[in-house]
Amino acid sequence: MDQKNKYRLRVQNCIWTIIDVHKTIWDEYENRDFFSQFEKLEETIENLDMADVSEIDVLMVEQTTNDILGEFQSLFEAGELKNVYELQES
Numbered sequence: 001m002d003q004k005n006k007y008r009l010r011v012q013n014c015i016w017t018i019i020d021v022h023k024t025i026w027d028e029y030e031n032r033d034f035f036s037q038f039e040k041l042e043e044t045i046e047n048l049d050m051a052d053v054s055e056i057d058v059l060m061v062e063q064t065t066n067d068i069l070g071e072f073q074s075l076f077e078a079g080e081l082k083n084v085y086e087l088q089e090s
Helices: 003-029 032-047 056-079
Strands: none
Touching: 003 056, 032 056
């Protein structure tokens, strides 16, 4: 896989993670407008010319994703929101 496709995959994973978290929160707060913005962002990423994207750009998206997740951390830890992903028992 070439570097630009790796960048796209890393950015898509961030977007998908935020969408998954939002789906969990949306069940509680029903903010459809917020969710639709991330759907549009996902479409934009799919059509983005990755030739214009650098490692620094991808790191900024990843850091921003981590910051967003950090904002919700206390709610998840307190049990105020359900798990985003179900745990698989082995």
